Amino acid sequence: MILTRPSQIRDLLARVRTVAMVGASSNPLRPSYTVFSYLRTQTPYDVTPINPTLTEIDGIAAYPTLAAYAERRGGPDVVDVFRKPSEVVGVVNDAIAAGAKAIWFQYGVINDEAIALADRAGLDVVVDRCMKVENARFCGGLSTSGLNSGLITSRRPII
């Protein structure tokens, strides 16, 4: 299912535990490193880089492929994708084969064929959104920077 409503994305983020990040970089200037580092240090998620050119990022062992990850760790709750749109149909096929439950296409990673493929295979799909930003929206991070979280509530936040 393609998730577009805030409550759907909030529920996905609440049930995720393992994140396999395809295209994670060790270069601090790359967006993928920013998101990797945020998810590793600021959330309870168990995040793993998937990148054949790296052995580790910040002490977290990298796997060369989603298949290698799945063999050791089982299917990830979500595959977070930082790749060119033209290359992501293959990533979806790998994610389905690895038993991933959801696939998250980061900003600008838009490929209609890949989206439809993942949706048909029963994965939850998020498109053109950032896992870091969506996590921050529901955990209060956006609000610390004057960003519009869209949240209106008179319930006491859970810290």
Next chain:
Amino acid sequence: MQHEHRFGFATRAIHAGTPPDPATGSRAAPIYQTAAYVFGSTEQAAELFALRSYGYIYSRISNPTVAAFEERMASLEGGLGAIAFSSGLAAQLCTILSLAQVGDHLVCAQNVYGGTVTQLSVTVKRMGIDTTFISAENPDAARAAIGAKTKLLFVETIGNPSGIVADLRAFAALAHEAGIPLVVDNTFATPYLCRPIELGADIVLHSATKFINGHGTAIGGVLIESGKFPWGNGRFPLLDTPSPGYHGKVFTETFGEYAFLMRARAEVSRDVGAAMSPMDAWLMLLGLETLELRMDRHVRNARAVVGFLRNRPEVAWVREPQMGSVFTFGLGGGREAGRRFIDALELWSHLANIGDAKSLVIHPASTTHSQLSDAELRLAGVEPESIRLSVGLEEIDDLLWDLDNGLRAVSS
């Protein structure tokens, strides 16, 4: 993004940005009168400084009470986010510095606040950024003024004090055609009467000192950005090339739709240092809770005052506001009649501000717009005899009684 249920304006004016305080459960927004925040660990500190996580470092960059005000303004204007400043002019300067540098160019409506004209034509010009002023009534003139180095088009929703309402849709269309953002000062209208982002504007500015505060108790400014402008279109190297202020980070690449807001806060506002104070942000939050109620009454009282002045023989002309509660009128006796009128008032306050609960009066040519030449005054829509009223929330009979006293002093 929003919940499935879309909350209305008055609800957001009271709730947006202020869920119960996470630390104490306090239902009213607490005043975090605090300068700096302890890091959880050296690793967390490094993540914060590298803009890889969210949180508070130092109140020049962000503060919990100020952030609550910013989020509420972003919600009311329908923007992605907001940044608050120590004044409206600081918000304006930081917007310009976020997009333009030496050698660049701006296009601005000529009927704007006199302080804006001076900021652009004196201080910003000294920084090597030139401005071409155009008529707010003629969007085509703006098209002709936009060149290869132009970085933004600036107009006021309602010109101060001319009352000219800009055609925001037309200005937005021609700005976007040229690949530049439309920046709109929405101070006179407030987001209750007009939401420029819904009409195509990309950045909205306010002097929050006015209707947002509503009671003349604090100076402040705020910028709100839509998050819809394509900052990576090649025209904004400050946003889409490596930033020396952040070890070569490319803001458009790292922050996507948040690129402008992140750079404007983390680099420009950080370096300029004109942050809003927590106490002032708290006064702004309190003011916003009654914005809708106040604006309805401001407008109702203003209509009654216009009707009253129209029927007086001493009054030569009234520029009826198309929106809002600030407008000008002229007395038959010119400048001297204006002086006698203002001096005879008891209840209306003679001061340089607008948007207060109290009714205010001023002679722009000798005060707010006194830095302008006669030619600039005419272009700004200010006649030498113009008297500007900011109609407040008092009992209408009392306001008219006092105006009657002033007009009698003119004719006697």
